[in-house]
Amino acid sequence: MNQYDAIVIGAGHNGLTNGAYLAKAGLKVAVLERNPYIGGATVSRELHKGWWYSNCSYVSSLLRPEITRDLELPRHGLQVVSFGGGATFTRNGDYFGNYSDHDRHYREMARHSKRDANAYDRYAADTSLQTKLIRPYLMRTPPDPTSMKPRDLRDLLEFARSFMDLGEEKLLDTIKFWTASVGDYLNEYFETDVIKAHMAGSGIIGTALGVYSPGTAYVLLHHYMGDVDGNVGAWGFARGGMGAIADALSKAFQSYGGEIFCDANVDEIIVKNGRAAGVALKDGTEYKAPIVVSNLDPKRTFLDITNPSDLPKDVLKKARNFKIRGSSGKLNIALDGLPVFHGLDPRNRLMAGDLHFSDSLERQERAYDDWKAGTWSKDPYLDMMIPSLTDPTMAPPGKHMMSVFVQYAPPKVEGREWTDEDKDGFEKSVIDQISNYSPNFRDLILHCETRTPREIEAEVGLTEGNIFMGELTFDQLLFNRPFPGYAQYRSPIKGMYMCSSGTHPGGGVMAAPGANAAREILADLKKPNTVPGGYADD
Amino acid sequence: MSDVSRDTMLLTTPFHSRVEAMCDLNDWGNWMGYTTPNAYFDVELEYFAVRSTTGVFDLSPMNKYRVTGPDAQRYLDRLITRDVSKIGVDRVGYAIWCDDNGQVMDDGTIFRLGEQDYRICSYQRADDWLAWNTLGFDVTIENESEAVAGLAVQGPTSCTVLTLLGCTDLNQLKPFGIAHYSFEGRPLMVSRTGFTGDLGYEVWVPPESAEALWDQLFELGRDYLIKPIGSHALELARIEAGFLQANVDFMPAEEVVRVGRTRSPFELGLGWLVDFKKPLFNGRSALLKEQEKGSRYRFAMLDVEGNKPAEHSFILRGNKQVGTVTSAAWCPTAKANIAYAQIEMPHGAVGDELVAEIYYQRELHWTRLLAPCKVIDTPIFKSPKRWQTPAPPH
Numbered sequence: 053m054n055q056y057d058a059i060v061i062g063a064g065h066n067g068l069t070n071g072a073y074l075a076k077a078g079l080k081v082a083v084l085e086r087n088p089y090i091g092g093a094t095v096s097r098e099l100h101k102g103w104w105y106s107n108c109s110y111v112s113s114l115l116r117p118e119i120t121r122d123l124e125l126p127r128h129g130l131q132v133v134s135f136g137g138g139a140t141f142t143r144n145g146d147y148f149g150n151y152s153d154h155d156r157h158y159r160e161m162a163r164h165s166k167r168d169a170n171a172y173d174r175y176a177a178d179t180s181l182q183t184k185l186i187r188p189y190l191m192r193t194p195p196d197p198t199s200m201k202p203r204d205l206r207d208l209l210e211f212a213r214s215f216m217d218l219g220e221e222k223l224l225d226t227i228k229f230w231t232a233s234v235g236d237y238l239n240e241y242f243e244t245d246v247i248k249a250h251m252a253g254s255g256i257i258g259t260a261l262g263v264y265s266p267g268t269a270y271v272l273l274h275h276y277m278g279d280v281d282g283n284v285g286a287w288g289f290a291r292g293g294m295g296a297i298a299d300a301l302s303k304a305f306q307s308y309g310g311e312i313f314c315d316a317n318v319d320e321i322i323v324k325n326g327r328a329a330g331v332a333l334k335d336g337t338e339y340k341a342p343i344v345v346s347n348l349d350p351k352r353t354f355l356d357i358t359n360p361s362d363l364p365k366d367v368l369k370k371a372r373n374f375k376i377r378g379s380s381g382k383l384n385i386a387l388d389g390l391p392v393f394h395g396l397d398p399r400n401r402l403m404a405g406d407l408h409f410s411d412s413l414e415r416q417e418r419a420y421d422d423w424k425a426g427t428w429s430k431d432p433y434l435d436m437m438i439p440s441l442t443d444p445t446m447a448p449p450g451k452h453m454m455s456v457f458v459q460y461a462p463p464k465v466e467g468r469e470w471t472d473e474d475k476d477g478f479e480k481s482v483i484d485q486i487s488n489y490s491p492n493f494r495d496l497i498l499h500c501e502t503r504t505p506r507e508i509e510a511e512v513g514l515t516e517g518n519i520f521m522g523e524l525t526f527d528q529l530l531f532n533r534p535f536p537g538y539a540q541y542r543s544p545i546k547g548m549y550m551c552s553s554g555t556h557p558g559g560g561v562m563a564a565p566g567a568n569a570a571r572e573i574l575a576d577l578k579k580p581n582t583v584p585g586g587y588a589d590d
Numbered sequence: 591m592s593d594v595s596r597d598t599m600l601l602t603t604p605f606h607s608r609v610e611a612m613c614d615l616n617d618w619g620n621w622m623g624y625t626t627p628n629a630y631f632d633v634e635l636e637y638f639a640v641r642s643t644t645g646v647f648d649l650s651p652m653n654k655y656r657v658t659g660p661d662a663q664r665y666l667d668r669l670i671t672r673d674v675s676k677i678g679v680d681r682v683g684y685a686i687w688c689d690d691n692g693q694v695m696d697d698g699t700i701f702r703l704g705e706q707d708y709r710i711c712s713y714q715r716a717d718d719w720l721a722w723n724t725l726g727f728d729v730t731i732e733n734e735s736e737a738v739a740g741l742a743v744q745g746p747t748s749c750t751v752l753t754l755l756g757c758t759d760l761n762q763l764k765p766f767g768i769a770h771y772s773f774e775g776r777p778l779m780v781s782r783t784g785f786t787g788d789l790g791y792e793v794w795v796p797p798e799s800a801e802a803l804w805d806q807l808f809e810l811g812r813d814y815l816i817k818p819i820g821s822h823a824l825e826l827a828r829i830e831a832g833f834l835q836a837n838v839d840f841m842p843a844e845e846v847v848r849v850g851r852t853r854s855p856f857e858l859g860l861g862w863l864v865d866f867k868k869p870l871f872n873g874r875s876a877l878l879k880e881q882e883k884g885s886r887y888r889f890a891m892l893d894v895e896g897n898k899p900a901e902h903s904f905i906l907r908g909n910k911q912v913g914t915v916t917s918a919a920w921c922p923t924a925k926a927n928i929a930y931a932q933i934e935m936p937h938g939a940v941g942d943e944l945v946a947e948i949y950y951q952r953e954l955h956w957t958r959l960l961a962p963c964k965v966i967d968t969p970i971f972k973s974p975k976r977w978q979t980p981a982p983p984h
Contacts, residue, residue, distance in 0.1 A: 117897065120925045126971075131923055133642045136635050152632050153615065286634075291642055401631065441815065444643055444747050444984045449813040587897045590952050 054339045056082045058573070059331055060551070061318050061357070062347030062513070064092025065115075068301035068312075069566030070345055070551040070573075072123055075308035076582040077574050082339060083305065084316035084331065086513065090302055092347070093512050093519065094561055096293025100499035102448045105384040106294040107501060108512055109519070110437060110455040111406075113278030113287040114560040115297065118191055118584045119567055123304040130300035131291040135442045138405030140250040141489045145394045148246040148411075149402045165244040175241040181222065182229055183277040184589055185214060186557075190277075190564050191586030193572055194531040194539050194556045230526055234268040235413045245412035252413055253406075256459060257435055258519040258559065260377035262420030263413050267525040274524050274560065287406075289439045293446060297561065321346070321548060323362040328547035331357075342547050343573060347566070349514065349521035350374050350534035350554040358545070367544050370535035374554075375523040378463030378505030378516030379423060383456040383482050386499040390438070390452055391490040404441040409434055409485055423460035426467060428478040428504075432485060433459045451498075458482050463505045463516035470506035478504055520559030521552050530556055541569035542576075549573055600625045603650035604739040604800035608808075612818050619821055622715075624651040627820040634922070636823035640745045640786050641923050643815035646807060647742040647824055649792065650800075654738050655710045655720055659729035662706040668871055669723055670700065671855060671864040677702045680768040682781050686855055686863050688873030692880060693843035693852035694860070695719065696836050699783060701768060709734065713836045719844070723872070739800040743807065744790030744827075747814035749981040752780060752791055754810040755803075760791070761980040773799055782981075785824060787831020789975040789982070814984075829928060830921040832891065832969025834858060839889075839916040839930055853932070854880055859889035887913075890938040892929040892946065893970065894918075894963040900929040900946040906960070907944050912937045915946065924970040929963065940967040 056079075060071045063085035075081040089095065093108035112132050120130065138150035148164060151157040161169035195207035215223055229237065234255025238248045254275035255268040262268070278287070290296040302312060319334040321344050330340035346353040354363060354371035392398050393407070410416045410433045419429035435457040440447040447453040458478070465474045479502040487494050505517030514521060522528055531539045533556045541549050551569035553559035571583040601624050603609070614631045626648065630636060639645040657666060666674040670685040677683040679702050686697045698712035710716070720731045743752060753760050756771055756778075763769050763782050771778045776799045784790035795803050808816055828835065836842055843852045854877060855864050864877055890913070894900045899920050905913035913933035921928050929946060937944070941964065948959040975982055 117925055126924045126926075131641065132925075133638045134634050134922075136632055152634075401635075442638075442642065444815050449750075590950075590957065 054337070056080050056339060056341040058082075058343035058345060059084060059339050059341040060345045060347060061321075061331065062086070062092060062552070063090035063298070063302070063312055063314070064347055064552075065094040065297055065301055065561055065563050066551050066553060066566030066569075067092070067345070067347030068298060068305050069119060069123070069563040070347065070570045071310050072301060072305040072308060073567055073570035073582050074343075074573060075305055075310040077579045079343075079579075081305075081310045082341070083310065083312045084318055084333075084339065085312065085314045086317040087511075088314050090312060090314065091295050091298035093514060094294045094298045096295030099384070099501050100386040103386040103451070103453050103499065104293045104446050105453065105501060106290075106439065106455060107382065107384045107503070108508070109294050109561050110439070110457065111287045112290050112294065112297065112561055113275075114562040115278075116191060116562055116564050116567070116586070118586055119563045122584045123301065125297075125300040125304060128300040128303035128307070130296055132288045133291050133442055134286055134288040135404050135439075137400075137402040138250075138407065139396060139402045140246055140408040140411055141393055141395065142246050142411040147393075147395050147402075148250050149400075150250065150405060151402075161247060164247055165242070168242045168244050168247050171241045178225070179273070179276060181218075182226065182273050185226065186273065187277050187589045188214075188586060189530070190557045190562065191568065191584070193541065193568050194533070196537070196540060197531055198537070229269050231266055232269040233264045233266050234272045235263040235417070237269040237272070238413070245414075249410050249412050249416060250408065252416060253408055253410070253433060253435060256416065256420070256433065257457065258380060259523055259525075260379035260423065260460070260518075261523075261525070263416045265420075270526065270529070271524050274558065278560070278562075289443050291443050291445060293439075293443075294561070301563070318357050321358050321362075321545075323359065323545055323548075326362075326546060328545055343549070343577075344547060345549045345551050345569060345573065346543075347552045349376060349518075349552055350550065351376055351515045352513065353543075353550060353552070353554075358548075362545060364544050367535070367538065370538070374534055375525070375528060376515045376518045376521065376554075377523065378509070378518055379460050380517065380519060381428070381458045381461035381478060381505060382503045382508070383454075383458060383479065384501040384503075385454040385456065385497055386447065387452040387454055387496040388498050389450065389492075389496050390441075391454075391486075391493040391496055393490045403438065405437075407434075407436040407438075409489055419460055423462050426462055427465055428461045428474075428481060429459065430481050432481055434482065434485065435459075436486070456482060456486070461504050461517070470504050475502055475504050475506070478502065521554040522558070524558050529558065533558065541565075541572045603648055604797035605648045605650065605741070605804050608801055608804040609648055609818065613820075617820070621821065622651045622653075626651065627818075629820040629822050630818045633820070633822045633826070636817060636819040637826045637922060639815070639817035639819055640790075640823065640827050641788065642746060643817065644743060644745040644748045644751050644811055645786075645817055645819035645823065646804075647744070647819050649740045649742050650738075652735070652740060653712045653715050654734040655712070655716060656732040656734045657708040657710060657720075657729055658706060658732075659727070660706060661727040661729050662708055665724065665727040665729045666700065666708055667868055668727070669720075671871055671873065671877075673865045673868055674700065679704060680770075682766045682768060682783050684863070686860055688855065688877070689843045690873055690876065691843070691852070692854050692873035692876030694840055694855055694858060695843045697834065697860075701781065703768070714842050737796065738794050739797045740795075741793045741803070741807070742784050742786075742790065742824075743793055744784045744786040744788060746789055746975060746982070747811075747816070747984045748790050750983050751807065751811040751814050751816055752793070755806055763981070764979045765977055774802055778803070785831070785833055786827040787833070787969065787971050787976060788827075788973045789978070826919055826922065829917050829919040829930070830924055830969070830971040832971075834860075834930070835917065850886075853887060854885060856880060856885045857887040857889060857932070885935055888933045888935055888938040890931045890933045890942075890965045891967075891969065892931055892944070892963040893966045894927040894929050894946050894948075895961045896959070897927055898948050898950050898959055898961065899927060900948050900961065900963070903929065903946040903948050905931050905933060905944050905963075906947055907937055912944070921970055926970045928970050938965055940965050
């Protein structure tokens with residue numbers, strides 16, 4: 053009874069991916085989920101009858117195509133549908149639109165600045181160069197720079213060579229890029245406020261940093277390195293909402309014999325003689341297995357569900373110091389019809405993309421100032437989508453579902469816990485901002501789910517509501533993720549592993565951490581590898 | 591600048607005024623002498639309309655021939671390789687036809703509109719060939735190509751949109767079924783057929799109805815996210831769904847100059863459309879002989895490793911070239927890299943592992959890639975919606 057070869061804690065997309073690859077290798081695997089439903093932050097929930105909300109993660113680009121194909125997720129019902137468009141509305145009643153056609157995009161930029169429009173090609177080439185450096189490492193375990201193992205030395209050499217091959221000038225650019233702020237990076241190319249603001253959003257989403265904070269240029273890259281069908285930087289919706297990804301992964305996992313248990317709230321990882329031996333649930337049930345994989349973030353993994361006496365002090369210290377700061381909230385809104393925005397015909401295809409209202413870097417930085425002061429942004433940065441313009445299954449015909457990602461929202465309000473009044477104030481600042489640009493918006497609202505970091509942490513289990521399970525800054529990337537010395541998915545306890553977005557290559561519904569961790573586990577077990585390598589990027 | 595004496599090289603379809611108004615990219619191609627859009631606004635998004643909502647494709651340039659008369663069924667049975675009697679009234683059958691050497695001339699659909707009343711919808715023009723075949727049969731052949739305008743209305747919400755248009759109980763129509771309605775006082779025919787592998791219909795009207803049909807479809811379909819699609823998006827969908835295309839995956843037999851460039855039904859994986867129980871049909875004896883002696887080639891669907899489409903690739907086994915690719919694409923819904931190939935026998939059986947020699951260019955630099963590939967037995971995209979009756983709402 054309850055005896056498995058491996059137990060994975062948390063049925064989010066990484067836990068399910070990890071479980072699928074272990075089960076595919078012939079292991080008897082159980083995935084345990086605290087909630088009564090699977091998916092973690094990759095869920096679709098019908099919170100208003102007839103409306104489905106991707107109420108946590110809301111778009112898909114980074115999900116590795118190698119995994120989608122290898123686990124036959126389309127056969128298990130997953131359909132990722134590209135969307136196009138996007139716009140940033142300006143205070144003077146105009147907007148800046150994002151077109152997929154290169155020349156149409158040029159013309160739109162030229163409407164604001166011919167020089168910016170022309171500089172975009174240089175910007176795109178330089179940014180693509182950076183994505184090409186990082187993309188080959190997504191489906192690989194980061195090398196350990198302190199290790200003398202042949203594999204680590206070989207990978208490090210290869211890593212170093214890809215940088216050295218750039219030549220001096222581009223290498224210097226690269227070093228600068230990895231440490232620069234997204235604001236400074238964009239200032240080197242563009243002169244127009246709204247153009248810069250439109251692009252800078254990707255540099256701050258999910259991070260407790262402002263557009264002028266060093267390290268945010270990389271965050272921009274993180275949002276740019278995904279692809280939909282080889283179109284690097286393209287984004288899509290999972291048809292039926294993000295839960296479709298978890299559903300397809302769970303079916304793949306179960307097709308290999310894996311078992312999923314919901315309402316299974318893990319209290320502690322059982323360690324015997326320095327080895328993982330299973331888990332104990334809060335209700336007292338025990339599941340035994342020599343392999344235990346945590347899909348919780350590094351803080352929860354080491355500070356909540358592991359007995360501190362089983363861990364070396366350095367890991368406890370690193371876990372405690374791990375940066376996982378809440379910076380965002382979310383509104384999911386059921387709408388009675390399509391909102392009309394100043395300056396843009398609602399039938400315009402730009403409406404189907406990501407919509408924003410912060411028309412300058414300055415406004416984005418001011419929004420961050422509020423976070424630093426311990427409160428939510430009074431003039432927030434919104435990443436707003438209407439997925440029902442692309443996916444007819446999200447809302448009844450003619451009605452719409454709106455997903456509003458909101459930045460910034462602090463983990464605590466002026467040092468204290470969030471209250472319901474705070475939540476109302478947060479919601480109001482968002483709805484007020486949208487209403488400033490859309491006269492009919494407020495009247496269309498049928499239902500609104502508002503999630504501050506408090507709700508995201510409590511319901512999803514993301515510490516402080518941080519969507520990436522840890523800041524994506526260089527001190528926490530690659531061989532530093534989650535901590536130096538522990539970036540190869542192994543914990544200090546034998547048989548215990550990590551597979552969450554808190555490990556390389558980070559969050560964004562990539563499923564790469566889950567797959568990479570499975571590869572390491574299978575290697576330790578001396579089992580044949582079932583995890584695919586990455587496609588060559590050229 | 592209207593010039594009545596101008597000899598226009600390309601014609602326009604009855605939907606052209608509407609098509610043109612929606613063709614934001616102004617990206618036009620020539621399909622059988624008609625100006626047709628390659629893409630309206632974004633190939634990728636048009637493709638996804640077919641897979642997620644409704645995509646509308648103007649297929650008016652297809653060739654349409656009406657076959658009537660007491661011998662219509664006997665005539666068609668002589669013409670095509672499958673048993674025509676099995677196609678009931680108000681049903682459609684996919685069919686191929688061969689020359690006397692058993693080599694495929696074209697594929698198409700046979701619509702049975704009455705007891706002895708059929709319409710052939712074909713990719714190639716077939717007036718001459720159809721006429722020669724009438725010898726000895728009491729049939730009348732009428733070229734209806736310009737008399738019938740058609741739209742493919744394909745995708746998960748297509749049934750809902752057409753129902754709103756007045757196609758009552760359309761969700762009860764089975765795959766390959768035909769239903770008749772009227773639209774603004776003129777006949778409108780719907781068949782549950784298509785080239786995309788998903789739930790979808792083809793709508794046939796007289797040209798006078800075309801513009802109004804388009805307008806109403808797009809008005810009623812707005813809440814169901816209807817979008818027009820061009821030929822590039824359709825090409826992606828058809829490769830993913832496993833459909834062959836004349837002049838791409840095979841050469842129409844009568845147009846072939848060079849010896850050995852034609853293909854038989856068996857060599858195109860279409861042997862299931864050949865019914866030897868019929869005593870006589872064009873190509874029968876040659877096909878019987880081929881069945882006895884074996885075919886020269888085999889049609890193979892290949893699942894190619896990696897993400898580079900194997901366009902125009904040679905297919906290798908070891909160092910030996912055993913075939914060539916005719917169609918290839920990265921399939922966006924199936925997330926697979928698919929190629930159709932003609933493989934020399936005895937290679938290319940299901941499960942065979944071969945290698946695609948792929949050439950691709952990045953920034954003027956060519957790379958040669960040897961990608962392992964495997965012969966698969968069914969199309970990579972299989973939508974249960976295609977076969978469900980009643981048709982699902984989305």
